[in-house]
Amino acid sequence: ASTPPPGPLEKVFQYIDLHQDEFVQTLKEWVAVESDSVQPVPRLRRELLRMAGLAADRLRGLGARVASVDAGFQQLSDGQTLPIPPILLAELGSDPKKPTVCFYGHLDVQPARQEDGWLTDPYTLTEVDGKLYGRGTTDNKGPVLAWINAVSAFKALDEDLPVNIKFLIEGMEESGSLALEELVRKEKSGFFSSVDCIVISDNLWISRRKPALIYGTRGNSYFTVEVKCRDQDFHSGTFGGILNEPMADLVALLGSLVDASGRILVPGIYGHVAPVTEEEKRVYEAIDLDMEEYRNSSQVKKFLFDTKEELLMHLWRYPSLSIHGIEGAFHEPGAKTVIPGRVIGKFSIRLVPHMDMSVVETQVKQHLEYIFSKRNSSNQMTVSMALGLHPWIANISDHQYLAAKRAIKTVFGTEPDMIRDGSTIPIAKILQDTTQKSVIMLPLGAVDDGEHSQNEKINRWNYIEGSKLFAAFFLEMAKLHSSW
Numbered sequence: 001a002s003t004p005p006p007g008p009l010e011k012v013f014q015y016i017d018l019h020q021d022e023f024v025q026t027l028k029e030w031v032a033v034e035s036d037s038v039q040p041v042p043r044l045r046r047e048l049l050r051m052a053g054l055a056a057d058r059l060r061g062l063g064a065r066v067a068s069v070d071a072g073f074q075q076l077s078d079g080q081t082l083p084i085p086p087i088l089l090a091e092l093g094s095d096p097k098k099p100t101v102c103f104y105g106h107l108d109v110q111p112a113r114q115e116d117g118w119l120t121d122p123y124t125l126t127e128v129d130g131k132l133y134g135r136g137t138t139d140n141k142g143p144v145l146a147w148i149n150a151v152s153a154f155k156a157l158d159e160d161l162p163v164n165i166k167f168l169i170e171g172m173e174e175s176g177s178l179a180l181e182e183l184v185r186k187e188k189s190g191f192f193s194s195v196d197c198i199v200i201s202d203n204l205w206i207s208r209r210k211p212a213l214i215y216g217t218r219g220n221s222y223f224t225v226e227v228k229c230r231d232q233d234f235h236s237g238t239f240g241g242i243l244n245e246p247m248a249d250l251v252a253l254l255g256s257l258v259d260a261s262g263r264i265l266v267p268g269i270y271g272h273v274a275p276v277t278e279e280e281k282r283v284y285e286a287i288d289l290d291m292e293e294y295r296n297s298s299q300v301k302k303f304l305f306d307t308k309e310e311l312l313m314h315l316w317r318y319p320s321l322s323i324h325g326i327e328g329a330f331h332e333p334g335a336k337t338v339i340p341g342r343v344i345g346k347f348s349i350r351l352v353p354h355m356d357m358s359v360v361e362t363q364v365k366q367h368l369e370y371i372f373s374k375r376n377s378s379n380q381m382t383v384s385m386a387l388g389l390h391p392w393i394a395n396i397s398d399h400q401y402l403a404a405k406r407a408i409k410t411v412f413g414t415e416p417d418m419i420r421d422g423s424t425i426p427i428a429k430i431l432q433d434t435t436q437k438s439v440i441m442l443p444l445g446a447v448d449d450g451e452h453s454q455n456e457k458i459n460r461w462n463y464i465e466g467s468k469l470f471a472a473f474f475l476e477m478a479k480l481h482s483s484w
């Protein structure tokens with residue numbers, strides 16, 4: 001890392017270095033809260049509410065005005081209801097001469113149990129060789145705290161904050177950000193009206209050491225295809241051979257979707273995908289990706305593509321189709337001789353810019369109906385699009401990208417990789433479209449952090465240098481603002 005030029009940033013960086021153990025301690029306290037939003041049980045909901053309270057207290061401690069907005073209840077399919085944790089809207093400063101930067105983050109985590117293969121207790125932050133292991137360390141408690149650390153350094157040093165800061169913090173991201181879209185709509189001309197840009201730090205670099213900026217994410221259209229003969233299973237000795245088996249129909253349907261080279265077989269699906277430009281090719285060539293390291297760390301014998309450019313384009317700027325599972329299938333160990341009476345296949349298509357979700361829906365339905373009709377099956381088939389999430393793309397000439405590049409240069413002494421994320425952060429597109437404010441994704445975590453996986457971690461280095469990065473970003477935003 002390079003040294004900052006003398007001035008407020010130098011002091012802020014020193015403060016962050018000197019207080020890093022306290023910052024790690026706070027992360028430890030936050031990780032200790034089992035704020036799992038995925039398992040819908042009262043005990044975990046109470047933990048989520050406690051987590052929101054801890055974060056609100058911390059923000060108030062910075063001097064922020066915090067509104068803890070009631071988000072109502074989640075209705076479960078069994079008739080039960082559970083509270084949705086409040087959404088925090090916090091504000092620090094309202095100087096009209098300064099830009100206003102809004103940080104979005106989430107406090108909820110994916111489920112984690114030590115017996116799933118964690119080497120340490122997932123809810124006890126454990127440091128090994130500079131790696132801070134624990135559920136939520138990188139997704140997303142660490143980055144939320146890094147932003148808070150940056151603000152707290154300015155505050156502790158009595159340095160003027162170069163920007164007005166807003167926080168939008170939720171607790172249901174891992175469960176589809178319930179109630180958030182509605183709040184964003186409601187606050188368009190309230191909380192968001194003075195915001196200049198929104199920063200999301202909920203993804204990873206593509207390298208262990210080289211920082212990155214993210215300018216696009218794919219969307220997702222998630223399908224279910226049900227094949228039904230009857231509601232009960234059959235004995236295959238009694239019925240095998242005399243009926244169309246739902247599972248055989250479903251396997252044929254799922255098998256018709258994508259070929260062995262990864263190409264989606266739904267007619268017309270690539271019709272709207274933008275062709276690759278020469279400029280875009282250069283962007284991909286410039287990315288620093290060690291293919292061998294990436295392959296080894298992913299524990300995959302061979303990827304479908306041999307060059308870095310092809311691999312990254314198929315992850316980020318082309319659609320992909322994944323088959324996720326089959327509900328109703330006999331999947332337990334053993335040799336039960338059942339014929340499932342009704343099965344539901346689940347697959348999704350990652351969407352890229354210019355693909356039209358309703359066109360994709362029609363193409364998929366028509367394709368599956370055609371394949372099914374050719375089988376002359378007496379079963380019933382029903383296809384539904386369960387989820388439709390739009391892709392997001394940023395305008396990289398927006399101010400905040402320049403500010404972030406300069407901040408990265410100051411902290412890490414390098415230009416960032418300009419990358420996309422093949423997965424989906426639905427709130428990015430919603431925030432951009434609803435508030436009409438620019439969104440930037442400024443990740444802190446390394447490629448091997450293992451979000452959603454066993455042994456999730458954030459490196460101490462990423463957490464601490466990331467806190468500095470946010471501080472430097474504030475300053476660069478302020479500098480640019482004076483020339484807007």
Ligand SMILES: NCCCC(=O)N[C@@H](Cc1c[nH]cn1)C(=O)O
Nearest residue numbers: 202203204220389421423424425
């Ligand atoms: N790096 C950020 C990952 C966030 C994430 O995992 N998002 C989900 C959202 C989603 C898409 N379809 C259903 N949920 C993802 O799978 O991309």
Ligand SMILES: [Zn+2]
Nearest residue numbers: 139140173202
């Ligand atoms: Zn996340």
Ligand SMILES: [Zn+2]
Nearest residue numbers: 139174451452
């Ligand atoms: Zn996540």
